[in-house]
Amino acid sequence: MLSGKTVVLGVSGSIAAYKIAYLASSLKKLHADVQVIMTKNATEFITPVTFESLTGNKCLVDTFDRNFEFSVEHVALAKKADIFMLAPATANVIAKAAHGLADDMLTTTFLACRCPKYISPAMNTQMYENPVTQDNLKICASYGIHVIDPAVGYLACGDTGAGKMPEPARLLQYIIHEIGYPKDLAGKKILVTAGPTRESLDPVRYLTNHSTGKMGYAIARVAACRGAEVTLVTGPTEIEKPGFVKIMEAETAREMFQAVTSVSYDQDAIIKAAAVADYRPAEVSPEKMKKKDGELTLALERTDDILAYLGQHKREGQFLCGFSMETENLVENSRAKLVKKNLDMVAANSLKVEGAGFGTDTNVVTLITRDEEIRLDRMSKEQVADRILTKIFL
Secondary structure, eight states: OOTTOEEEEEEOSSGGGGGHHHHHHHHHHTTOEEEEEEOTTGGGTSOHHHHHHHHSSOOBOOTTOOSSOSSOHHHHHHHHOSEEEEEEEOHHHHHHHHHTOOOSHHHHHHHHOOSOEEEEEOSOHHHHHSHHHHHHHHHHHHTTOEEOOOEEEEOTTSOEEEEEOOOHHHHHHHHHHHHSSOOTTTTOEEEEEESBOOEESSSSOEEOOSOOSHHHHHHHHHHHHTTOEEEEEEOSOSSOOOSSSEEEEOSSHHHHHHHHHHHGGGOSEEEEOOBOOSEEEOOOOGGGSEEETTEEEOOEEEOOOHHHHHHHTOOTTOEEEEEEEESSOHHHHHHHHHHHTTOSEEEEEETTSTTOSTTOSEEOOEEEOSSOEEEOOSEEHHHHHHHHHHHHHO
16 A cells, blocks of 8 residues: 555654554555654664664664765655654654754754655643643644644553544554545545444334444545545444544434435435444334234334435436445346446445455455446455445546
């Protein structure tokens, strides 16, 4: 995903510096060229050897280090960088970045970079909330530097509050969003539904299905990375919601129907990856319910058919893609759904195929349109999402 991309990580003197080792490792696994620059204070928390072992590159600390190929090192690296992330960023290094001070290798290279730059503050709550620090962050933002809001939690000093550096996985998402994909969907509006719905039977029980939301979340995440304006309507899930998208939450099929229809007309494409519960308790009186063996049998009715409604009300130029989970006759059943619900494409998969179905990190999908069938090999859900989006728009 990041092959051919150079990521520069600037590490300053915070206890959170050790977490950047995990970020460097994750970036390396995505085939990025990872370059790490440390302040001298940062080396008190984690050694340069750690980063050199993880990245395969020399970790830079000393501006006047003579042990490198002859070039003006900070300028050469600044020109090479596709993104520069300063994390953790102390109050001191943020102040330097805001006012153009360049008195070490990190700040000199940061000042020389013209690539997208990100700052992830990490410090004591009182330091972070100090008006001077807040003003410095505003100055950085005014210069086009992206400031990542710190997390709120228990800090190394024993306080609880804002100032905690986000986890490496979160920082990785910022990097992937910035440089992981071409922004070829800029200007497009995409609505994605994901996850299950729940239909309450009583205060304790509900009807649902095994959907985890992973496929829909992957589509939303990749679409946002490719520059689209994404709205995600999600049922209740246990996974982290993707960043950089507008989130609308729904519990029941009716709530999801209402959320989708409230914004559907304005979308260039709608991709329904949610697995909606098919039935809900019917609104009938208890005396009309049937008893069997002395027990009350609950009357059920079909939930709202979101795809059918969208197909009936599809505006000109709008692309509608649904998902079809089958156990037999995959293509035939999915093509019938395509025609019946006036869809432009169905992404069909089978519960019987290894690596497909609910809860997995991979999928095996067949893309079905009016004119063709394209069977994709087993791949990650992010890769499937990328292929679906490319098929829709390009």
